[in-house]
Structure formats: C-alpha cells, structure tokens
Amino acid sequence: MDGSGTTEPAGRDNWLGSALVQLAVVVPLLAILVSSIPRHRSELTPSVAFFVAAVAVIDLIPVPGWGGLQLSLSFPVLLGVAILYEPSIAAGIAFLGSFDPRELRRGVSLLKAVWNRSQMALSILAGSAIYHRLAEPASPWTRMLPAILLAAVVAYGVNTLCVAVQTAVHRRLSVRSVLVKMHGRAPVEFLLSYLGLGMFGAVIARFYRVEGIWSVVVLLGPLVFARQMYFRSRALADRLAEQNEILAEQARKLEQLLEMEHHTIDELRELNRMKGEFVAVVSHELRTPVTALIGYAKTLQQPEFANDAAMRKEFLERMERQGDRLVRMIENLLTASRIESHQLPLSIGRVLFEDLVREVIESLAVPDARIRVSVPTDLPVIHTDRQLLSRVLANLLDNALKYSPDGPPCELGARAAGDHIVFWVQDHGIGIPPEELPRIFDRFYQVDSSSTRTFHGAGLGLSLVKDLLGHLGGSIDVESAPGTGSRFTVTLPVRIVADVSRTNVASST
Numbered sequence: 001m002d003g004s005g006t007t008e009p010a011g012r013d014n015w016l017g018s019a020l021v022q023l024a025v026v027v028p029l030l031a032i033l034v035s036s037i038p039r040h041r042s043e044l045t046p047s048v049a050f051f052v053a054a055v056a057v058i059d060l061i062p063v064p065g066w067g068g069l070q071l072s073l074s075f076p077v078l079l080g081v082a083i084l085y086e087p088s089i090a091a092g093i094a095f096l097g098s099f100d101p102r103e104l105r106r107g108v109s110l111l112k113a114v115w116n117r118s119q120m121a122l123s124i125l126a127g128s129a130i131y132h133r134l135a136e137p138a139s140p141w142t143r144m145l146p147a148i149l150l151a152a153v154v155a156y157g158v159n160t161l162c163v164a165v166q167t168a169v170h171r172r173l174s175v176r177s178v179l180v181k182m183h184g185r186a187p188v189e190f191l192l193s194y195l196g197l198g199m200f201g202a203v204i205a206r207f208y209r210v211e212g213i214w215s216v217v218v219l220l221g222p223l224v225f226a227r228q229m230y231f232r233s234r235a236l237a238d239r240l241a242e243q244n245e246i247l248a249e250q251a252r253k254l255e256q257l258l259e260m261e262h263h264t265i266d267e268l269r270e271l272n273r274m275k276g277e278f279v280a281v282v283s284h285e286l287r288t289p290v291t292a293l294i295g296y297a298k299t300l301q302q303p304e305f306a307n308d309a310a311m312r313k314e315f316l317e318r319m320e321r322q323g324d325r326l327v328r329m330i331e332n333l334l335t336a337s338r339i340e341s342h343q344l345p346l347s348i349g350r351v352l353f354e355d356l357v358r359e360v361i362e363s364l365a366v367p368d369a370r371i372r373v374s375v376p377t378d379l380p381v382i383h384t385d386r387q388l389l390s391r392v393l394a395n396l397l398d399n400a401l402k403y404s405p406d407g408p409p410c411e412l413g414a415r416a417a418g419d420h421i422v423f424w425v426q427d428h429g430i431g432i433p434p435e436e437l438p439r440i441f442d443r444f445y446q447v448d449s450s451s452t453r454t455f456h457g458a459g460l461g462l463s464l465v466k467d468l469l470g471h472l473g474g475s476i477d478v479e480s481a482p483g484t485g486s487r488f489t490v491t492l493p494v495r496i497v498a499d500v501s502r503t504n505v506a507s508s509t
Contacts, residue, residue: 018170022115025162029118032125033095036088043089050213051081055097058224074098075194077220078120079152079201082128083137083144084208091125119162127155137205144202152198286329289322296322321365328394332460335391339467344388346471348496351382351389353414353421360393366401374413379421383495388468395461396425396488403429404485417491424489432480440478441466472496 055074082090098120102108135147168175207215296319338344400410404427414423480486
C-alpha cells in the first residue's frame with residue numbers, strides 16, 4: 001500500500017515532522033533486518049530471490065487508487081511469504097520487493113522510497129510474527145486460515161497506521177481525518193478485501209509447498225488480472241456514485257430555480273394585473289375632475305349665466321375644488337414615481353404643526369363640520385420637510401373623508417411624546433376587515449377593488465403615506481374593525497434623524 005496523495009494539504013507542510021516520523025520507522029526496521037542476516041544466512045535460497053522479483057514485478061503494474069490509499073497487488077504474495085518464512089526474512093523480502101514505480105522516474109526522494117519499503121516491511125514483519133505464534137507453514141487449513149486472517153488484519157492495521165500518522169504530521173491534520181480520507185466511501189469493504197487477500201496468501205503458500213515455484217506463477221497471473229479488474233470496477237463505481245451525487249445536487253438546484261421562476265412569474269402576472277387595474281382606475285379618476293371642469297366651463301359660457309353672479313361663483317368654486325383634486329392626484333403620482341426611482345429630495349425646516357394642519361384642511365376645501373381638530377397649541381416645533389409632511393396629512397384626511405359618512409365628523413388630534421409628536425386621524429366609516437389590514441399600505445391596493453365599488457381612488461394614498469414617513473423617520477399604525485371606522489396613528493420625530501436625512505438626500509442626487 002502507498003499513502004501518497006492521501007489528502008489535500010491543510011496549510012503549510014511540516015517537512016521536519018514528517019521526516020522524523022519516517023526515520024522513526026526506517027532506522028529500527030533496517031537495524032532488525034541487518035542484525036538478522038547472520039542468523040538466517042542459510043535460509044537465503046533462490047526462492048527468496050523469486051519472491052522478491054515477483055513482488056517487484058507485480059508492483060510495477062499500475063493499480064487504481066481507492067480513496068487515496070493504493071492497495072498493492074503484491075500484498076497476497078507477501079502474506080504467503082509471511083507464512084513460508086521467518087518474520088525477519090519475510091520483512092526483508094517485503095523491503096527489497098516493494099517497488100515504487102516513481103523510483104524509476106526519480107519522482108520520490110531517497111528517504112521517501114526507503115520509508116515506503118520500510119512501512120510495508122514492518123507490516124509484514126508484524127503479520128508474520130502473529131502467524132508463526134499461532135500456526136506453522138505445514139499446519140492444517142483449520143488452523144492455518146484463522147492465523148493468516150488475523151495476520152492480515154494486523155499487517156493491514158500496522159501499514160494503515162504508519163501511513164496515517166506520517167500524512168497527518170506532514171499535512172498538519174488529525175489522524176482521524178486522514179484515516180477517513182484514506183478509506184474512501186467503504187471502509188468495511190476495504191478491510192474485507194484484505195481478509196480475502198489473506199486467504200489468497202494462504203493458497204499461494206500451500207501451492208508453493210506442494211507444487212513449487214511454477215504453481216505460484218500460474219496462480220498469480222489470473223490473480224493479477226482479477227484484482228486489476230476489480231479495482232477498476234470499484235473506481236468506476238465510486239465515480240458513478242460521485243456523479244449521481246452531483247446530478248442529485250444539480251436536480252435540487254434546478255427544482256429551487258424552477259420554484260423561484262414560478263414565483264417570479266406569479267409576481268409578474270400579479271404586477272401586470274395591478275398595472276392594468278391601476279391604468280383603468282387612474283384614467284377614471286383623472287377623467288372625473290377633468291369632465292367636471294369641462295362641464296362647468298361650458299355651462300358658464302351659456303348666455304343665461306352671464307348675469308347670474310351667485311351661480312357663476314358657485315360653479316367657479318366647484319371648478320376650483322375639482323382642480324385641487326386633480327392637482328393632488330397628479331402630485332401623488334409624481335411623488336410615487338420619485339420614490340420608486342429614489343429621487344425624492346428632503347428640505348428640512350421649522351414646522352409649526354398647528355399651522356400645517358390649518359393649511360392642509362383649507363386646501364381640502366371641505367365644510368368645517370366634516371373635520372373635528374384637537375391639536376394643542378404648545379406642541380414643539382418640528383424640524384422636518386414641510387411639503388412631505390403636508391402630503392402625509394392631506395392623504396390621511398382625504399382617505400378618512402372618502403370612507404366616512406356625511407354625519408359624524410372625522411377627527412384629527414395630536415400630542416407631544418418626548419422627542420416625538422404623535423398625531424392621529426379617526427374616521428367613522430366602513431372600517432377594514434382584519435385579513436385586509438396587512439395589505440392596506442401596498443401600492444395600488446384597495447379593500448374594495450371591484451368595478452362597482454362605492455369609493456373611488458387609485459390606491460396610492462396610504463402607500464405614499466408609509467413611504468413618505470419612511471423618508472421622514474416616522475412610522476404609522478392602524479386600528480380598525482368593520483363598521484366602526486379606522487384610526488391611523490403617526491409617530492414622527494421632532495427633529496429628523498441626521499442619518500435618515502443624509503441617506504435620502506444622497507439618494508435624491
């Protein structure tokens with residue numbers, strides 16, 4: 001096995017620590033191998049050279065990596081060697097035969113090459129020691145198989161631990177994260193494949209003892225081909241699993257995009273419907289005062305009205321009211337457009353609220369009995385935009401008058417509240433159903449939007465009130481119930497907040 005390319009770097013590599021880990025394995029392992037040569041010189045037969053060559057040749061065959069940890073096809077041969085030879089001889093065969101193809105291209109340093117050989121030799125040394133404590137090369141299968149399976153597990157554990165510790169130190173990662181990365185998606189299958197290789201190692205050892213070297217050669221050919229095909233299919237399965245995950249994630253994203261697109265289409269349809277309604281309503285609302293103005297003008301041209309001063313005065317007053325109504329509607333439309341394009345400037349000045357109330361009521365040209373005013377004279381002077389605040393007050397009063405019967409008057413009151421003033425407009429009209437309250441400040445929205453509705457308007461008044469108060473740093477609340485009327489309460493700072501003023505002035509420029 002080879003741990004090269006196990007994980008991605010998690011920062012600056014720890015080359016010194018990695019080298020110390022490698023030396024901690026290489027030096028003792030070489031010392032064990034060198035010291036064992038005199039004791040086992042008589043066992044260094046041509047069969048040892050055969051197994052060294054077999055391991056080297058097999059390691060030259062490219063093997064697909066699995067999760068970054070490569071499974072060497074020479075491992076079952078080395079397990080057979082662990083059965084046939086003493087631990088030190090088996091470790092020596094593993095050290096000499098474990099060949100890294102990158103050594104031919106000088107793709108690894110000398111220390112790295114020796115490290116790769118040493119950690120493989122150490123794992124075979126541990127596995128062979130375990131096997132020879134439990135069984136002999138000539139032991140029956142009932143004893144041989146459990147011993148070699150345990151030896152395979154020990155060899156697997158030693159090899160994996162060496163690679164994981166060295167990689168963790170080198171990449172400055174935790175050993176656990178490295179182990180997870182090494183074993184990919186199927187750690188259990190990975191371990192079971194090693195147990196299968198352990199049984200192949202037992203078969204190789206038994207064939208060698210019974211039939212000799214050539215039986216091992218005949219056995220290794222199909223084994224190499226089968227393992228090659230297995231790992232290619234395993235790699236293909238992993239790639240397919242990754243592609244399936246990618247496709248599933250893309251499908252989820254597409255579903256989200258489709259849902260967003262459907263939502264956008266619904267919004268566009270609603271906006272298109274509202275646009276159509278708005279054009280129809282505004283056309284009607286504009287046509288009404290214009291038609292009245294034209295009618296009064298034509299009437300005044302009749303000869304019978306030439307000497308009727310009282311009638312001429314009444315008609316002129318009506319024409320003035322219709323003209324004022326038309327001007328307010330146009331101003332609301334222009335204001336809505338400026339708010340939409342962030343081009344509504346602020347002009348901050350001193351405002352006496354009671355004077356502003358009087359001006360707004362006069363501009364509405366309604367009988368005095370229609371509005372009951374309760375505004376104290378000791379309110380603080382407000383530093384705000386006079387024109388925008390008058391627009392707020394005019395729209396609230398116009399809305400109250402429109403939805404109120406001719407009997408009880410609308411009420412306008414105010415009071416001081418610390419560094420704010422609070423004023424309210426109360427009507428005694430039809431009221432607003434609870435389910436409609438969240439939408440009454442939406443642009444172009446009307447509680448009664450049918451073509452036969454009693455109360456006319458473009459649905460801009462309350463929307464403009466909320467937007468204008470946002471520019472002035474204020475807020476609005478509403479209390480209403482069907483049949484009892486509505487109360488709109490505005491809270492406005494006595495001095496407009498500097499940040500709000502700068503933000504809106506900047507947006508207007």
